Amino acid sequence: MTGRFALTRRLPPGYFAQALHDDALKGLTAEPKTLPPKWFYDGRGSELFERITELPEYYPTRAEHEILRARATEIAARTGAGTLVELGSGSSRKTRLLLDALSAHGTLRRYAALDVSAEALQEAGDALRIDYPELRIDAVVTDLDTDPFLPPSDGSPRLAAFLGGTLGNYDTEARPAFYAALRERLDEGDALLLGADLVKDPGVLVRAYDDAQGVTAEFNKNVLRVLNRELGADFDPAAFDHRAVWNAEEERIEMRLRSRRAQTVALPALNLSTGFEEGEELLTEISCKFRRGPLVAELERGGFGVRRWWTDPAGDFALLLAVPV
Numbered sequence: 001m002t003g004r005f006a007l008t009r010r011l012p013p014g015y016f017a018q019a020l021h022d023d024a025l026k027g028l029t030a031e032p033k034t035l036p037p038k039w040f041y042d043g044r045g046s047e048l049f050e051r052i053t054e055l056p057e058y059y060p061t062r063a064e065h066e067i068l069r070a071r072a073t074e075i076a077a078r079t080g081a082g083t084l085v086e087l088g089s090g091s092s093r094k095t096r097l098l099l100d101a102l103s104a105h106g107t108l109r110r111y112a113a114l115d116v117s118a119e120a121l122q123e124a125g126d127a128l129r130i131d132y133p134e135l136r137i138d139a140v141v142t143d144l145d146t147d148p149f150l151p152p153s154d155g156s157p158r159l160a161a162f163l164g165g166t167l168g169n170y171d172t173e174a175r176p177a178f179y180a181a182l183r184e185r186l187d188e189g190d191a192l193l194l195g196a197d198l199v200k201d202p203g204v205l206v207r208a209y210d211d212a213q214g215v216t217a218e219f220n221k222n223v224l225r226v227l228n229r230e231l232g233a234d235f236d237p238a239a240f241d242h243r244a245v246w247n248a249e250e251e252r253i254e255m256r257l258r259s260r261r262a263q264t265v266a267l268p269a270l271n272l273s274t275g276f277e278e279g280e281e282l283l284t285e286i287s288c289k290f291r292r293g294p295l296v297a298e299l300e301r302g303g304f305g306v307r308r309w310w311t312d313p314a315g316d317f318a319l320l321l322a323v324p325v
Helices: 016-027 043-052 059-081 097-106 118-131 175-185 202-208 217-230 292-301
Strands: 003-010 083-087 110-113 136-141 157-164 191-199 240-247 253-260 265-266 272-276 281-288 304-311 317-324
Touching: 003 016, 003 118, 016 217, 016 272, 043 217, 059 097, 059 191, 059 281, 059 317, 097 110, 097 157, 110 118, 118 136, 157 175, 175 292, 202 240, 202 253, 217 240, 217 253, 217 281, 240 281, 253 265, 292 317
Parallel strands: 003 136, 083 110, 083 157, 110 136, 157 191
Antiparallel strands: 191 317, 240 253, 253 281, 265 272, 304 317
C-alpha cells in the first residue's frame, strides 16, 4: 500500500522563464549587479547543494537536524498538528523527523510540501508515499516570493515549517512582508516552526560558504550556467572567482562572483550586453544571521509570538516555535 500523492502546479505556463528574464534584466543592469539565489537550483544546483549540506564546514544542516531530533516529540505535543506544511521543502529529508513525531502523536493526516521545483517535489513525494502509506501528501509547485500560498485548513491545526535558515535569504526590508503574508494565511491554533542561523565567529561563517573542496564555488558559478542555458548567455564561469564575505554591518554572509578580468557578456534572449570591470562583483546570495532578541522582536512586529527557542549544544543554530497573535 502506498500513500495518496497529488502534485499541483499553481504557476502559469512560462512563469519561470519570464521570472528569470525579469530578474536577470533587472539585476544585471543594477549597480551593483545582483541575481536572486533561487536561480542556483536547477537539477545540477540542487545536487551541489545536497553535497554542501554534507561538507564538514557546513554546520547549519547538522545543527538543525540535531535540534529536530531532540525536540520533534515536544513540537508534536505542543502543536497537535494535523497538517505539516513545509515551505521550500526540497528533498524533505529533515521533514521525516517531524512526520514521525506527529504520526506517533496520532494527529498527523496530511503533509503539504511547497517548492519551486516540480522534480524535487515528485522525487520526495514518491519516496514519502511509500514510507508513510497512511499519509495524504499534497505537493505544490509555487514561488513563495510571489505566491505565498498555504493549503487551507481541514479543521485541524497546521504547522508551517520554514527550515534550513532560508529566512536569512530575505534582507531586513523583505522579511516584514514575508511575515505579513504568512500571518494573514495562518489561523488561531496554527503554528510556525522557523529555522534561523545565529551570529557567530566570522571565520566559521565564511568557511561554511567557502569550503576547501570548492563545492560551494561550483554551486555559486552554477547560476552562470543557468543563464547560459536559458538565456543564451556566454558567461565563462572560469572567468569569475567565488567569494564568501562577512558583512559585519548587516550581519550577513554575502556570496559573490568576482570578475577576473574586464569582459563583456552577451545575453541574446534579453537583447543585452553587460560589462564587468576587472574585480567587479556580482552579488548572488545573502544569508542573514540572527540574534535572539532582535529576531523575537521582529517576529512580534510581524504578528507572531515566539513560544519556544531551542539551539543545538554549540549554540550555532536556532529553531523557533511561534504562534500567530
